[in-house]
Amino acid sequence: MSAPAVPRTAPAVPFHVPHTAARQDAYLRQVLESGDHDGDGPFTERAAALLSRITGAPKVLLTPSCTHALEIAALLLDLAPGDEVVMPSFTFAPTASAFALRGAVPVFTDCRPDTLNLDETALEAAITERTRAVVAVHYGGVACEMDEIRRVAAAHGVPVIEDNAHGLGGTYRGRPLGGLGALAAQSFHATKNVHCGKGGALLVNDVSLAERATVVRDRGTNRHQYFRGQVDKYRWVDLGSSYILPELLAALLAAQLEEMDAVQRRRHALWDLYHAGLAGWARDQGVTLPVCPPDREHSAHLYHLVCPTAEDRAALLRHLADHGVRAAFHFQPLHTSPAGIRHGRSAPGGCPVTERVADRLVRLPLHTGLSDAQAARVVEVLLAFRTGATGATGTAGAHGPGSHRGGGSAPHAGPAAR
Numbered sequence: 001m002s003a004p005a006v007p008r009t010a011p012a013v014p015f016h017v018p019h020t021a022a023r024q025d026a027y028l029r030q031v032l033e034s035g036d037h038d039g040d041g042p043f044t045e046r047a048a049a050l051l052s053r054i055t056g057a058p059k060v061l062l063t064p065s066c067t068h069a070l071e072i073a074a075l076l077l078d079l080a081p082g083d084e085v086v087m088p089s090f091t092f093a094p095t096a097s098a099f100a101l102r103g104a105v106p107v108f109t110d111c112r113p114d115t116l117n118l119d120e121t122a123l124e125a126a127i128t129e130r131t132r133a134v135v136a137v138h139y140g141g142v143a144c145e146m147d148e149i150r151r152v153a154a155a156h157g158v159p160v161i162e163d164n165a166h167g168l169g170g171t172y173r174g175r176p177l178g179g180l181g182a183l184a185a186q187s188f189h190a191t192k193n194v195h196c197g198k199g200g201a202l203l204v205n206d207v208s209l210a211e212r213a214t215v216v217r218d219r220g221t222n223r224h225q226y227f228r229g230q231v232d233k234y235r236w237v238d239l240g241s242s243y244i245l246p247e248l249l250a251a252l253l254a255a256q257l258e259e260m261d262a263v264q265r266r267r268h269a270l271w272d273l274y275h276a277g278l279a280g281w282a283r284d285q286g287v288t289l290p291v292c293p294p295d296r297e298h299s300a301h302l303y304h305l306v307c308p309t310a311e312d313r314a315a316l317l318r319h320l321a322d323h324g325v326r327a328a329f330h331f332q333p334l335h336t337s338p339a340g341i342r343h344g345r346s347a348p349g350g351c352p353v354t355e356r357v358a359d360r361l362v363r364l365p366l367h368t369g370l371s372d373a374q375a376a377r378v379v380e381v382l383l384a385f386r387t388g389a390t391g392a393t394g395t396a397g398a399h400g401p402g403s404h405r406g407g408g409s410a411p412h413a414g415p416a417a418r
C-alpha cells in the first residue's frame with residue numbers, strides 16, 4: 001500500500017527568502033549620501049514611530065538584535081547572582097542567555113501542547129522568592145495566555161517581559177503583542193516577517209523604565225540628555241553597552257515596516273492555504289496543525305506540523321527533501337541543552353511536552369517569495385505522505401507502522417535554530 005505518487009522533478013521550494021521592500025535601495029542611498037551613518041537618525045525615528053503605532057508601545061528603542069534588546073531588559077532588572085527568571089524551555093537560546101549573562105538562573109517551564117506557549121498552569125509552581133521576572137514567548141506569533149500570566153506575575157510583584165521575536169502584528173484579546181509586557185523585545189533578523197538583515201527593538205511599555213533604557217542602550221551614558229541640551233557634557237552614568245542600531249539598517253527596517261500590511265496579508269494567505277489544504281490529511285495521519293484560539297490573531301510567522309512520533313518526523317523531513325521541499329525542525333529544549341543545564345534549571349514537573357514537541361515538529365516554507373503554486377505543491381507533497389500512526393484511519397493509503405519509517409535516525413535536513 002503506498003501513498004499517491006507526486007512528481008519529484010519540480011524546482012526546489014526554498015524554506016525562507018528574506019522579504020525585499022520596494023523602497024529599501026532608495027532609503028539606503030539616502031543614508032549613504034547624508035554622511036550620517038551613526039544611528040538615531042531620521043530613519044530610526046520613522047521605524048520607531050511605525051513600531052509604536054503597530055504595538056502601542058509608548059517608547060521604542062531600535063537595537064542591533066532581539067538578543068541585545070533582551071540584554072537591555074536584563075540590565076534594567078538589576079539582577080543579582082542567584083536571582084531567577086521564569087521562561088519557557090521551548091524557545092531560542094538568547095531568551096535565556098541574556099539573563100544568565102547577568103548571573104540570573106533561567107527557570108525552564110513546560111509549554112502547552114496546543115499553542116506550544118509557556119504553560120500558565122505551571123507558572124505558579126515555577127515562581128520562588130528569588131524570581132525577578134517572567135518571560136513570555138509568543139511561539140509562531142500566537143499569543144500566550146497573557147491575562148493569566150500577568151495575574152500570576154503581578155501577585156508575586158514581578159514584571160512580565162515579552163520575547164516578541166515572532167509576534168509582531170499579532171493580537172491578544174484585541175491588544176497588540178509587544179504592548180502587553182513591561183518590556184518587549186523584537187527581532188528584525190532576516191528570518192523574521194520584516195527584517196533589516198539583523199536588528200531588533202526594545203519596546204518600553206512601563207514608561208518609568210524609559211529614561212534608564214535609553215542610557216543603557218547608549219553605552220551607559222546620558223548622551224541623549226546632552227543632545228537635548230539638558231546637560232553641558234555627557235558622562236558615564238550607568239552600566240550599558242553599544243546597543244544602537246546603525247542608521248543604514250534602520251533605513252532598511254523603515255522600508256520594510258512601511259510594507260508590513262502587505263507582507264502580513266501575503267503570509268496570512270499562504271498560512272490559510274496550508275491550513276485548509278492540510279486539515280483532512282492531518283486528522284487522518286495524527287498530525288497536529290497550529291492552534292490559534294479565537295480571542296487572538298496570530299502573526300503568520302511560521303507554519304508548523306507536529307508529527308505523531310520522532311520517526312515520523314524524520315521520515316517526513318526526508319520525504320519533503322526528496323521532493324524538493326525545504327523544511328526545518330525548530331527549537332531544541334533549553335532545559336536539556338549544555339548551557340541550560342549549566343546555568344538554569346527546570347521548573348517543578350519538568351518539561352515533558354517540550355521534549356515531545358521538539359522531536360516531532362516540522363516547519364514549512366512561509367515567506368513572501370513563495371507563490372500560490374509553490375504552496376500548493378508543498379500541500380500536494382504532504383498529502384502523499386503517510387505517518388506510521390496506528391490510529392490513522394479513513395484513507396485508502398493508510399497503513400500499519402513501518403512502511404514509511406526511517407529507522408529512527410536523526411534528520412539531517414534543515415537548520416536546527418530559528
Ligand SMILES: *Cc1c(COP(=O)(O)O)cnc(C)c1O
Pocket residue numbers: 064065066067068091092094095137163165166186187188189199200418
Ligand atoms: C529569532 C529569535 C530571537 C533572536 O533574535 P535576534 O534578533 O537574532 O537576536 C530571540 N527569541 C526568539 C524566540 C527568536 O525566534
